[in-house]
Amino acid sequence: MISNKAKAHVALLSVNIIYGANYLIAKGLMPNKIEASALVFLRIGGAGILFFILKYFIKEKVDKKDLKLLVLCGLLGVCMNQMFSMNGLSLTSPVDASIIVTAIPIFTVIISYFILKEPLTTQRILGVTLGALGAVLLIYLGNSGLGSGSLLGNVFVFINALSYAFYLVLVKPLMQKYKPITVICWVFLFGFIFMFPFGIKQLVTTDFAGFAFPNWTALFYVIVGPTFLAYLLNMFALQYVKPTVSGSYIYIQPAVAMILVAVVSYLVVDSQYQGDITIPKLLCCVLIFIGVYLISSNKKLSWFNK
Numbered sequence: 001m002i003s004n005k006a007k008a009h010v011a012l013l014s015v016n017i018i019y020g021a022n023y024l025i026a027k028g029l030m031p032n033k034i035e036a037s038a039l040v041f042l043r044i045g046g047a048g049i050l051f052f053i054l055k056y057f058i059k060e061k062v063d064k065k066d067l068k069l070l071v072l073c074g075l076l077g078v079c080m081n082q083m084f085s086m087n088g089l090s091l092t093s094p095v096d097a098s099i100i101v102t103a104i105p106i107f108t109v110i111i112s113y114f115i116l117k118e119p120l121t122t123q124r125i126l127g128v129t130l131g132a133l134g135a136v137l138l139i140y141l142g143n144s145g146l147g148s149g150s151l152l153g154n155v156f157v158f159i160n161a162l163s164y165a166f167y168l169v170l171v172k173p174l175m176q177k178y179k180p181i182t183v184i185c186w187v188f189l190f191g192f193i194f195m196f197p198f199g200i201k202q203l204v205t206t207d208f209a210g211f212a213f214p215n216w217t218a219l220f221y222v223i224v225g226p227t228f229l230a231y232l233l234n235m236f237a238l239q240y241v242k243p244t245v246s247g248s249y250i251y252i253q254p255a256v257a258m259i260l261v262a263v264v265s266y267l268v269v270d271s272q273y274q275g276d277i278t279i280p281k282l283l284c285c286v287l288i289f290i291g292v293y294l295i296s297s298n299k300k301l302s303w304f305n306k
Helices: 004-029 036-055 064-091 094-101 104-115 122-141 151-177 180-203 213-237 243-267 279-296
Strands: none
Touching: 004 064, 004 094, 004 213, 004 243, 036 064, 036 180, 036 213, 064 094, 064 151, 064 180, 094 122, 094 151, 094 243, 094 279, 104 122, 104 151, 104 279, 122 151, 122 279, 151 180, 180 213, 243 279
């Protein structure tokens, strides 16, 4: 019989494969079939409805004093996160976006130092430095003209990662006080309210009549997969493994994105993704990976103990 811990690792693997594939699938819809903000509207609205259906079976109220923090988490963790993520992805390469997002643990450490006063060790400082260097260089490479990357798109994805890191730090006390589904329902509700005026304009002008079956399939995947299903799997996994273990699986996302981009570039003549995977980008990826490893590792490396 499979243990719950083993199931948790399978869940985390599935979550990050879902996220990794989403970069290419969502990119395939934008902007030719649907604008980024309209896709965000459907993603937040669709997943939000599914979360509230689950919440119907869990009766839990929140204190009024926590509403302000829930509003802020909705702004950062849902509205800004999704808006900059999708608008950035619509402008840049799926490979660039997937690599930049892996820097979230690095941003989280920096924010935790200032907000939660968590200590910064020499090992973590080195990790932050290397990871930040990799992220900044990768953003700059978006201006190189190679592949489908873009400087503006990379900056948007960077802002998305930064806003989500703020959300992870701010939502922590709420997750400890309430059931996760209660928190996520309130966060999605406030996030939807903030996003509404930006998304509705593009949604009403979307030509859904021009959608073919593959487009509807991709849309269903983006709404259900990386938003609703992935979050549920994450909640399950975090019951049996530490957050640092969960964070380490983020490395899978760029690997999945790179594999899919490589396959598409090989199968499709004159693919827009040709040139997306380069040696400089891979080196930036390595810098970020090393940085995240240094800040998330529970083991202190020998040269930091001398």
